[in-house]
Amino acid sequence: MIHVDTRQAVHPDHARTMDTAALRAHFLTQGMFRDGEIRLTYTHYDRFIVGGAVPAGGHLVLDKIAETRTASFLERREMGIVNIGDTGRVQAAGQDWDMAYGDVLYLGMGAGPVTFSGAGRFYITSCPAHRALPSRLVTVADAKEMKTGATETSNKRTIRQFIHPLVMESCQLVLGYTTLEDGSVWNTMPAHVHDRRMEAYLYHGMQPQSRVLHLMGEPQETRHIFVANEQAVLSPPWSIHSGAGIGGYTFIWAMAGDNVDYTDMDFVQPEDLR
Numbered sequence: 001m002i003h004v005d006t007r008q009a010v011h012p013d014h015a016r017t018m019d020t021a022a023l024r025a026h027f028l029t030q031g032m033f034r035d036g037e038i039r040l041t042y043t044h045y046d047r048f049i050v051g052g053a054v055p056a057g058g059h060l061v062l063d064k065i066a067e068t069r070t071a072s073f074l075e076r077r078e079m080g081i082v083n084i085g086d087t088g089r090v091q092a093a094g095q096d097w098d099m100a101y102g103d104v105l106y107l108g109m110g111a112g113p114v115t116f117s118g119a120g121r122f123y124i125t126s127c128p129a130h131r132a133l134p135s136r137l138v139t140v141a142d143a144k145e146m147k148t149g150a151t152e153t154s155n156k157r158t159i160r161q162f163i164h165p166l167v168m169e170s171c172q173l174v175l176g177y178t179t180l181e182d183g184s185v186w187n188t189m190p191a192h193v194h195d196r197r198m199e200a201y202l203y204h205g206m207q208p209q210s211r212v213l214h215l216m217g218e219p220q221e222t223r224h225i226f227v228a229n230e231q232a233v234l235s236p237p238w239s240i241h242s243g244a245g246i247g248g249y250t251f252i253w254a255m256a257g258d259n260v261d262y263t264d265m266d267f268v269q270p271e272d273l274r
């Protein structure tokens with residue numbers, strides 16, 4: 001079963017008038033990981049798709065969805081998959097990849113139907129592509145690792161870049177994940193925006209009772225969303241995306257837009273946030 005939820009793009013003037021329920025309805029995705037289901041959210045920000053596939057020992061096939069009106073999902077799209085569960089298998093274009101926890105699989109445009117199996121919990125990201133590039137499994141050992149932040153500022157963390165120009169080629173998709181050190185709570189502080197690219201944050205590895213207070217909005221009109229384990233926030237190009245957690249967490253960041261330059265960020269210092 002494939003379920004798709006569509007989110008329209010929201011103007012920042014509209015977003016600043018929203019109450020909590022409206023902010024959550026437009027920018028938070030919940031319940032993506034359900035046994036035996038593929039559940040996707042299609043956002044009109046850069047036509048990005050996020051979702052989950054949990055085969056739970058069976059097989060799930062992502063072949064096509066009505067929303068793209070294409071013969072197959074990947075006909076004009078590329079995909080990045082992260083396994084946040086136990087070992088599972090992905091098959092596409094006549095190839096099989098066994099994915100351990102934390103592995104990332106890039107599937108190029110035209111790879112055809114995608115089959116998920118095993119004990120994996122697969123986080124799916126996808127955006128339009130303009131040419132077919134080779135599919136590739138990127139393991140944790142292949143990723144580019146960056147240590148950043150400090151204990152004194154409660155934001156010491158490791159950023160791992162997987163679908164990134166320093167590691168491999170993609171059309172629009174840039175993806176990796178960031179893990180907080182014990183005792184550090186803040187991600188992406190100082191905050192930034194990048195009007196050239198939208199971004200999505202999937203938070204995982206959290207205790208069920210834990211929450212991340214995710215900050216969004218224009219830098220001088222910030223809002224917050226309380227996020228639970230395995231929920232994602234869609235970050236419009238005009239929005240900061242930053243958060244502080246109660247307890248440890250990892251978040252998968254994925255983006256698409258005009259460039260694949262990870263360093264293209266307009267920083268906003270804490271004293272300039274409102």
Ligand SMILES: O=C(O)C(=O)C[C@H](O)C(=O)CO
Pocket residue numbers: 157159177178187188189199241253262265
């Ligand atoms: O911890 C961080 O800082 C991040 O992971 C930042 C994201 O990668 C990001 O926002 C990239 O644009």
Ligand SMILES: [Zn+2]
Pocket residue numbers: 192193194199241265
């Ligand atoms: Zn960003």
